[in-house]
Amino acid sequence: MRTDHRAHVLIDVINQYGIVPKRICEIGVHRGKATKKLRAAFPKANLLLVDPWLYDPKERDRIQLGTSQQTWDWYYRKICKKYHKHRILRCTGQEAALIVGGKVDVVFIDAPIGYDGMIEMLNLWVPKVRTPGLVAGHDWHQGRTRYAGQTRAINELLTDVQHGPETVWWWYKGQECE
Numbered sequence: 001m002r003t004d005h006r007a008h009v010l011i012d013v014i015n016q017y018g019i020v021p022k023r024i025c026e027i028g029v030h031r032g033k034a035t036k037k038l039r040a041a042f043p044k045a046n047l048l049l050v051d052p053w054l055y056d057p058k059e060r061d062r063i064q065l066g067t068s069q070q071t072w073d074w075y076y077r078k079i080c081k082k083y084h085k086h087r088i089l090r091c092t093g094q095e096a097a098l099i100v101g102g103k104v105d106v107v108f109i110d111a112p113i114g115y116d117g118m119i120e121m122l123n124l125w126v127p128k129v130r131t132p133g134l135v136a137g138h139d140w141h142q143g144r145t146r147y148a149g150q151t152r153a154i155n156e157l158l159t160d161v162q163h164g165p166e167t168v169w170w171w172y173k174g175q176e177c178e
């Protein structure tokens with residue numbers, strides 16, 4: 001398993017399950033590092049790229065530091081230019097779930113959304129993942145970290161969650177959930 005970027009871990013997991021994705025949703029795109037790797041690994045897949053690309057002065061995340069709304073607008077424009085053949089939604093993953101029709105083979109949640117956000121996100125997105133398919137994400141942290149809340153939400157809603165290098169986690173949707 002390649003472990004030098006979260007996307008490589010995800011790609012390996014998708015391949016290990018033998019999933020040939022036609023549609024992959026990335027929630028939390030930022031500047032598109034994972035997007036680039038996903039497109040290279042699955043050139044035939046349609047990508048659904050979701051991010052509000054919003055400057056948040058209250059957020060202490062390092063990706064917000066030293067930025068402004070202009071910076072985030074610029075990230076968004078670059079993504080639009082590079083991925084114009086794919087679907088780009090400038091909104092939250094929660095909002096996107098209400099807009100997007102049909103199902104996806106893989107959803108990759110890579111957004112700092114906390115406990116409530118993750119509960120909401122999983123409730124909205126798990127039904128939108130095909131069987132077989134994969135619900136996956138980044139920032140699996142237990143203990144006293146800022147991501148512990150969202151990790152707890154994942155543990156509460158999903159059983160048999162796997163986790164690997166680069167704090168990537170995944171749940172294989174192998175049978176229809178009632």
Ligand SMILES: C[S@@+](CC[C@H](N)C(=O)[O-])C[C@H]1O[C@@H](n2cnc3c(N)ncnc32)[C@H](O)[C@@H]1O
Nearest residue numbers: 027028029030033034051052053092093110111
């Ligand atoms: C760590 S970055 C994503 C990195 C990207 N996946 C990569 O591998 O390069 C987190 C992103 O989540 C976005 N974000 C925050 N809250 C969100 C939400 N509720 N829905 C979708 N994206 C969100 C932020 O705007 C930010 O761009």
